[in-house]
Amino acid sequence: MTDIQRAQVIQLRKAGNSYGSIARTVGISLNTVKSFCRRNNITENSDSPIPVILSGEITLCENCGREIRQIAKRKKKRFCCDKYRNEWWNKNLDKVQRKTVYEFICPHCGKAFSIYGDSRRKYCSHECYIADRFGGGGND
Numbered sequence: 841m842t843d844i845q846r847a848q849v850i851q852l853r854k855a856g857n858s859y860g861s862i863a864r865t866v867g868i869s870l871n872t873v874k875s876f877c878r879r880n881n882i883t884e885n886s887d888s889p890i891p892v893i894l895s896g897e898i899t900l901c902e903n904c905g906r907e908i909r910q911i912a913k914r915k916k917k918r919f920c921c922d923k924y925r926n927e928w929w930n931k932n933l934d935k936v937q938r939k940t941v942y943e944f945i946c947p948h949c950g951k952a953f954s955i956y957g958d959s960r961r962k963y964c965s966h967e968c969y970i971a972d973r974f975g976g977g978g979n980d
Contacts, residue, residue: 841868841872841876845866845867845868846876848865849862849866849868849876849877849882850880850882852865852866853877853883853884854882854884855884856884857884859873859874859877892911893911893912893913894909894910894912895910895911895912895913896910897909897910897916898910899916899917899918901918901919901920901924902918902919902924902928903919903920903924903925903927903928904920904924906920940957941954941955941956942954942955942956942958942959942961944961944962944964946962946963946964946965946968947962947963947972948964948968948969948971948972949964949968951964
C-alpha cells in the first residue's frame with residue numbers, strides 16, 4: 841500500500857465509508873483495508889451513525905416468546921438470539937428439510953445406513969472404521 845493509498849483510506853474511513861467501499865474506491869483488497877484500519881485504530885466517524893428504521897411490526901421469538909422489533913426492508917427475524925435459534929432447531933429436527941441424504945452399506949458389518957450431507961462416508965460407525973482399518977474382530 842502506497843502512502844497516497846494510506847491517506848485515502850484514513851480520509852474515507854473517517855468520513856464513515858465502509859471497508860468495502862473504501863477498497864473499491866482506492867483499488868486495494870478488502871482485507872488490506874480492514875487490517876490497516878484495525879492495526880492503526882482508524883474508526884468511522886461516530887457522529888453520524890446509520891439509523892435503523894423499524895417497521896413497527898413486533899413478533900415473538902419462536903423459542904422463548906420475547907418480543908422482536910422487526911427492521912424495515914429486511915427478512916423477518918424468527919428468534920431473538922443465536923442461542924435460542926440453535927436450541928429451537930435442535931429440538932425440532934423433524935422440521936429441517938434434508939435434501940442430501942445418502943444411502944450406504946458399511947463395508948465392515950454389512951449394515952445399510954443413511955447419512956445426511958457427507959457423500960464420502962463409508963462406515964456406519966467409528967467402531968466399524970477402526971475394526972476394518974486396523975483389524976479388530978467384528979463381523980468378517
